[in-house]
Amino acid sequence: MPRVTVTRRMRFNAAHRVFNPSFSDEENNATFGKCNNPNWHGHNYMLDVSVEGPIDAGTGYVLDLARLRDIVEAQVVSLVDHKNFNLDVPFMKGVIPTAENVIVAFWKILEPAVTPAKLQRLVLWETENNYVEYSGD
Amino acid sequence: MPRVTVTRRMRFNAAHRVFNPSFSDEENNATFGKCNNPNWHGHNYMLDVSVEGPIDAGTGYVLDLARLRDIVEAQVVSLVDHKNFNLDVPFMKGVIPTAENVIVAFWKILEPAVTPAKLQRLVLWETENNYVEYSGD
Amino acid sequence: MPRVTVTRRMRFNAAHRVFNPSFSDEENNATFGKCNNPNWHGHNYMLDVSVEGPIDAGTGYVLDLARLRDIVEAQVVSLVDHKNFNLDVPFMKGVIPTAENVIVAFWKILEPAVTPAKLQRLVLWETENNYVEYSGD
Amino acid sequence: MPRVTVTRRMRFNAAHRVFNPSFSDEENNATFGKCNNPNWHGHNYMLDVSVEGPIDAGTGYVLDLARLRDIVEAQVVSLVDHKNFNLDVPFMKGVIPTAENVIVAFWKILEPAVTPAKLQRLVLWETENNYVEYSGD
Amino acid sequence: MPRVTVTRRMRFNAAHRVFNPSFSDEENNATFGKCNNPNWHGHNYMLDVSVEGPIDAGTGYVLDLARLRDIVEAQVVSLVDHKNFNLDVPFMKGVIPTAENVIVAFWKILEPAVTPAKLQRLVLWETENNYVEYSGD
């Protein structure tokens, strides 16, 4: 059977502060600029979850995108939507909540959650001009 | 001269908590749901600032959009970008930071700032599905 | 209190055939072209529902957009999403399902449903290049 | 019959130089900045043409949007697409090709061209952040 | 010569019903939910066709995108636009019209049609949140 990649786009809103608690205030300001605001700022995030596999002959699906949506909603989006990445999200404890670290944390949760389908790629948009991608490397 | 409306779109990111400090916790949760998260959440906001007037014969402009951008940047965007609407923004002190209240506060600042051009309309997008408009009424 | 317009954007998918059953086949083809396909075609529709009113002092809302979303979902979207406008939608019976007729039918349902808020404007996108607006006139 | 506004979105690419030939070089640079490049620059323009009228009982249309597209293509878009507004466009001769002046020129052409439908509004996007509107005033 | 990937985005509207005729009604409802509506539903599809190859020294093109557009229009889009995937499209006969099966069918047609250029990737958007990719594997 042909192997196709199918993607579900999800959206959520969250607050964060990008800083390293082991840095001095000066270092944090120099490194992170306005993203270091101690009173937080936030984003409308957009997350593309892509899984890859053969088309099932009975359904014509690689994986029902409604089921993929439910998995991502339950395992990831419900834990971060309208939350503070630094204060509210257990799996980000002790991790600087850059888009890079967030996407790797999402990968660790989603890779086992979508089996037997194969998680192929995550793309996370933080603003209309900034996005990051991760493929498990 | 013909009268044209010209618009500059601006973007900023901010955190907020939507709640009424005079409500009980139960009332706030019932009224504002997940927007009441005491640890904040945030958005990528998009703001369309529209001014209206006759076309200037010498320039072909109603108002140079680069100048409008600079006014809005200096008077509004620089005060809210990467900020917390509840904690960091003087003109939102004591005001519930809903999109409705934010847009009215922006209007009060921008209407005198763009004279002699006439501020005609503000549109503020909070998410890809929610936006508010205000025309000074 | 200032009067603000607040909008909730909704999305749904539907099939339709644009034709007049009292026309001959030739007239229908000449008038409606490929939109007259007797085997149907379809669209991803986008609907912006705008209501207008004073800001409530207690909530900072004109109307909670989550509540507006629930009203539109229950009264309109759930009746047309993944449906056929010609065959499945009672309130379109006997009406040619152009975007113009659809938006007027939506208005008749939504205007009383959003009271005491005032329905101000509907915008319905049929494709990325075609949209219609109605304000109850 | 209900009165609805229907819109067709069109797209074209063009070059221009924004300057006033009666100004000195210094005045042009001070007034128009990088838009005054004597070697031109260009844009992907987006134009929304809105006409308003009653719904026709026989067709369900205010005006067939395919017909509106053909009118706008023939009368406006074909004259400016892949053209230079300063050099190639007869109806812009002697006019500074700002978005404001372009939209007024388009209005003069389109208002009689869409009769008996009533041209209600033009919106012209020059970049993703700048757009102008005109309603014939 | 450097090897570049060039993409042309195409759009079309179609109706479909996602179901397996060898399933019982109960199985079809359980498997396909509202996509199984026997009266059809539809989408505005967006298709990105990417071909890869060396830049031609004489033209600066890998493949003239206007020519690629004409090929895709003639071989694929004209056969599915404003059509019903289940009833009107010969190359989908007996195939469940999921996005996965549609994209594989498109690949089989387009791969030989774009030679000597090399078809590298197709992306098919069914809604603003769901899309599939295929590279011939």
Add this chain to the structure above:
Amino acid sequence: MPRVTVTRRMRFNAAHRVFNPSFSDEENNATFGKCNNPNWHGHNYMLDVSVEGPIDAGTGYVLDLARLRDIVEAQVVSLVDHKNFNLDVPFMKGVIPTAENVIVAFWKILEPAVTPAKLQRLVLWETENNYVEYSGD
């Protein structure tokens, strides 16, 4: 450390004429059509610059996207924004300014400019329907 791809989207406007000076006028018209307008035309270009590398433990960044933006602005965007690709851009001298040739020229500049980060992919949008990608091959 996990390896992530981070992307910064940039935008600029430019004019160009797509033609081969060693071709006759007839050949240029036959080959390049309206893109061969001797009076130029133009576009709003969108450029995605992607670099790949391990996440830095101290910052949580692969590469600060504000720094990437500054590099791309200084090395590429400031040289082409509001310019004419044929007349104003030294690194395009003698090169047909197709999107394919532009993206390869950008690569040659940006690959050394982003070290020690690794330039992974450029994507250049010329219109909403046409884009090209290059990965240094």
